[in-house]
Structures are given as C-alpha cells and as structure tokens.
Amino acid sequence: MATLIDTPEAANRRARFIASDIAAYNTAKIKEGIENDTLFTLLAEEIEEGRANYEASLKPEYYAATHFFERALVDVILKRQERTPSKIW
Numbered sequence: 001m002a003t004l005i006d007t008p009e010a011a012n013r014r015a016r017f018i019a020s021d022i023a024a025y026n027t028a029k030i031k032e033g034i035e036n037d038t039l040f041t042l043l044a045e046e047i048e049e050g051r052a053n054y055e056a057s058l059k060p061e062y063y064a065a066t067h068f069f070e071r072a073l074v075d076v077i078l079k080r081q082e083r084t085p086s087k088i089w
Helices: 008-025 027-036 044-057 060-065 068-081
Strands: none
Touching: 008 027, 008 044, 008 068, 027 068, 044 068
C-alpha cells in the first residue's frame, strides 16, 4: 500500500499534478468551456475523477483541512487560459 501524503507541500504538488493532467488531456473541452462559460460542466467527470484520486492519496485530515485541489484547478486550468476569449472576464 502506498504511503499517504502527510505534508501540505506534497498535497499541493499532488493537486497541481492532477490538474495538469486534466488540462493536458482536455484542451478542446477547456477552450470550449471557457468560451461558453460551461467549463465546470464540461469537465465535471474529469474533475470528480481527479478529486477522488487526490483524496485517496492524502491523509484524511489534510483533505478536509485544505483547498489545494480547487486552487490547482483555477491556477493550472483556468488562469492559463486567460487569453481565450470569454464573457466571464
């Protein structure tokens, strides 16, 4: 059995890794979602799968006490698309 992540630094790295993976495999969905303000609807399945993977890799107290995964979604997926035309910005 793998050792569960038990430091904030490692938890943040794991969250960003998963968000990067989502971004790498879903570029068309991300572009469409930003342009049409449907990003989280289009990526719902991928985000839930990533969240489950993230939660399973952390000690429960770290998952409950942090928002690294949500922050990684914004920083890694959304913020990197700031030049994509959208009515949301």
